[in-house]
Amino acid sequence: MDSLLNTTYMHPRDQITLVMQRIYKRVLTTTSGGNLSIIDDNGDIWITPTGVDKGLLKPSDIVCMRADGTVTGDHKPSSEFPFHLAIYKARPDIKAIVHAHPPALVAFSIVRKVPNTNVLPQLKSLCGTIGYAPYAIPGSDELGENIAEQFRQGVSAVIMENHGTVIGGKNISHAYQQFESMEMSARSILYGNMMGKPAYLTNKKLDEYASQSAVVFPEMGDTTYPSEEREKRHDILKIVRRACDQGLMLGAFGTISARWNEDDFIITPDGCSNWDLRPEDLVQIKNGEREKGKQPCRSAYLHQAIYEKHPDINAIILTQSPYLTSFAITGAEFNVRTIPETWIYLQDVQMVEFGEQFAGVDTIPSIISSETPVVIVKNECVIVAGSKLLQAFDYLEVAEFSAKSLVLSTTLGKMIPISDEQVEDLGKVMSKWKNYEWRM
Ligand SMILES: [Zn+2]
Numbered sequence: 218m219d220s221l222l223n224t225t226y227m228h229p230r231d232q233i234t235l236v237m238q239r240i241y242k243r244v245l246t247t248t249s250g251g252n253l254s255i256i257d258d259n260g261d262i263w264i265t266p267t268g269v270d271k272g273l274l275k276p277s278d279i280v281c282m283r284a285d286g287t288v289t290g291d292h293k294p295s296s297e298f299p300f301h302l303a304i305y306k307a308r309p310d311i312k313a314i315v316h317a318h319p320p321a322l323v324a325f326s327i328v329r330k331v332p333n334t335n336v337l338p339q340l341k342s343l344c345g346t347i348g349y350a351p352y353a354i355p356g357s358d359e360l361g362e363n364i365a366e367q368f369r370q371g372v373s374a375v376i377m378e379n380h381g382t383v384i385g386g387k388n389i390s391h392a393y394q395q396f397e398s399m400e401m402s403a404r405s406i407l408y409g410n411m412m413g414k415p416a417y418l419t420n421k422k423l424d425e426y427a428s429q430s431a432v433v434f435p436e437m438g439d440t441t442y443p444s445e446e447r448e449k450r451h452d453i454l455k456i457v458r459r460a461c462d463q464g465l466m467l468g469a470f471g472t473i474s475a476r477w478n479e480d481d482f483i484i485t486p487d488g489c490s491n492w493d494l495r496p497e498d499l500v501q502i503k504n505g506e507r508e509k510g511k512q513p514c515r516s517a518y519l520h521q522a523i524y525e526k527h528p529d530i531n532a533i534i535l536t537q538s539p540y541l542t543s544f545a546i547t548g549a550e551f552n553v554r555t556i557p558e559t560w561i562y563l564q565d566v567q568m569v570e571f572g573e574q575f576a577g578v579d580t581i582p583s584i585i586s587s588e589t590p591v592v593i594v595k596n597e598c599v600i601v602a603g604s605k606l607l608q609a610f611d612y613l614e615v616a617e618f619s620a621k622s623l624v625l626s627t628t629l630g631k632m633i634p635i636s637d638e639q640v641e642d643l644g645k646v647m648s649k650w651k652n653y654e655w656r657m
Pocket of ligand 1: 297316317380381
């Protein structure tokens with residue numbers, strides 16, 4: 218596993234290298250495009266070099282532009298340094314910048330549009346409203362001024378006309394999470410346009426969502442850590458990382474939990490990047506109480522309600538993978554009769570209205586089951602259940618692949634589903650297929 222990002226103790230050059238490796242591996246930049254920087258407490262700016270392979274970047278390649286005007290490093294700094302500097306001057310609260318040309322955000326940039334972040338509540342609270350900077354020559358002071366002007370107005374993410382995107386954060390983890398979330402949500406909007414018409418939440422709905430975040434679990438006294446509980450922590454970390462690597466989960470959103478005893482479970486925490494979780498970050502929930510000093514993800518109440526109702530469900534993944542999210546934002550029908558595997562594993566993917574995921578609403582615990590393990594919540598997420606974590610993860614992959622095929626097929630013609638008769642035949646062989654051993 219790659220090393221974890223720590224924005225408090227890691228040297229800026231190590232942070233930049235690690236995040237650039239992540240961006241390149243997630244295919245969010247080309248070898249030559251994109252640059253990252255961090256401003257440290259001395260006011261020195263650490264930035265990626267120009268003309269160095271982004272896929273093979275090393276900490277020693279990072280250039281330091283000192284506040285006194287001197288430059289340290291083996292290479293020339295990124296030619297886009299002027300706009301990094303302009304942003305830091307305009308906004309002292311911004312300590313790290315990510316700039317790249319990822320395909321979906323560039324698609325918006327070349328038709329001169331900005332993604333509407335009201336598409337997902339998590340995206341809106343992470344990125345706010347996205348700004349738009351008019352075109353100017355790369356590396357020019359004019360481009361720096363066009364971008365800085367947007368940041369001065371309070372935005373932290375900007376679409377650069379006919380160029381790409383630039384995002385500022387309180388640290389590089391925050392900037393990266395915004396960058397990744399914007400690109401993946403932009404993809405969902407593009408795919409949604411192929412399936413139907415994306416719907417956007419009103420500010421009133423977003424406020425309702427925000428007021429839901431206050432569900433609190435009482436804090437338990439002393440916590441014990443039985444072996445099966447520790448085992449689940451490591452299993453969850455493996456699946457979270459795999460989901461991030463595969464583009465099925467974002468650093469900023471998404472929750473994974475696993476039952477370890479009766480109705481007790483381990484769940485990912487609130488406010489940590491999924492890319493950088495450690496075993497000690499996960500939260501134990503026991504007898505309805507949370508582990509001392511920790512906050513579970515906001516959807517923990519939903520996980521609890523599902524475990525209480527379904528003794529055969531032992532793992533839950535809640536996420537925003539881009540193709541399934543395109544169904545969530547358009548409300549387009551997710552027809553599972555694409556290929557035998559999809560029908561056998563998913564049976565029936567139900568969609569519920571935004572708001573039915575709120576605490577105290579019984580809709581999702583009532584319709585999710587081991588037979589129908591996938592539920593889509595409009596403008597919010599997909600929820601996948603399994604008897605084991607690996608099974609839930611596989612169901613998520615099957616659902617995302619199927620969603621992708623459905624989206625892509627719209628450019629070819631009308632989908633012809635498997636017939637009733639073929640489905641009836643599949644029913645006879647289903648148990649053989651479902652006998653897969655879900656061992657990690
Ligand atoms: Zn650029």
